[in-house]
Ligand SMILES: Cc1cc2nc3c(=O)[nH]c(=O)nc-3n(C[C@H](O)[C@H](O)[C@H](O)COP(=O)(O)OP(=O)(O)OC[C@H]3O[C@@H](n4cnc5c(N)ncnc54)[C@H](O)[C@@H]3O)c2cc1C
């Protein structure tokens with residue numbers, strides 16, 4: 001923790017605020033010598049709504065024009081869940097939806113930070129840093145089918161991605177434990193997308209894991225796979241895509257400290273180097289990660 005703060009404070013001292021045409025006040029740029037190595041906004045974003053959509057899962061809308069207009073699918077925001085310093089660290093959330101001036105996050109209450117977040121009311125402000133990280137790569141020459149696979153709360157970043165990929169042939173696989181826990185189905189369907197559901201108890205759609213459902217439906221004209229969800233799911237999908245030589249990107253989660261590449265708190269083992277999930281990720285190509293060294297714990 002001490003090292004984390006020493007690095008962080010050092011980096012803060014190196015920050016220079018620069019006038020930017022669009023947001024003079026809020027843009028933060030980090031420089032190494034004269035090169036910008038990181039650019040983001042630090043804003044107090046008003047909460048537009050914060051509603052429980054299913055048990056312990058919330059959808060929060062934030063007014064954040066600077067961020068929503070620059071965000072790319074797969075990027076995340078780092079939120080302070082309270083105005084006090086306990087919990088001290090920000091919490092990362094994928095950008096779920098963007099409209100012109102607003103963005104939405106879809107989150108699950110898992111602990112102290114998310115519980116505090118769930119109590120935020122319309123009009124309150126949340127300290128937001130973002131957009132952060134590297135998002136999904138979109139190849140505009142896609143011609144074959146694209147598959148999105150979301151497990152549980154892992155659907156969160158996929159909706160934003162689906163909106164960007166709408167003009168391609170797209171199928172969304174959603175996995176959940178039970179019918180009551182399916183997330184995002186209506187939103188994807190309202191976009192006119194083909195949605196396939198797997199529930200572990202068989203209460204809707206395929207009975208079993210979403211990975212098994214996808215593998216059973218696999219055909220050779222699939223051109224790309226994008227996935228987010230529990231680590232074992234991502235590992236299986238990555239290995240499958242590598243075996244079949246299909247372009248595949250996964251969005252990973254790690255506990256985070258700074259969220260901006262400084263503290264090394266989110267490092268994972270890549271194939272040929274260590275990777276910071278907040279900076280080189282959270283989206284990685286399947287083959288970039290050394291899956292044998294990744295903890296299979298996860299949401
Ligand atoms: C890039 C990124 C994007 C994310 N996007 C979303 C999202 O869109 N929606 C969402 O609900 N959550 C998302 N998460 C996870 C979210 O950040 C954590 O659930 C949150 O930080 C937990 O905070 P807490 O204080 O409530 O829980 P804590 O009290 O810190 O922890 C409660 C439990 O959650 C586990 N946990 C905490 N952080 C993580 C994590 N990063 N990954 C896996 N398990 C964790 C802990 O091991 C513990 O069991 C994302 C994480 C990352 C790194």
Ligand code: FES
Pocket residue numbers: 255256257258259260261262263264265266267276277278279
């Ligand atoms: S969270 Fe600090 S380097 Fe990634």
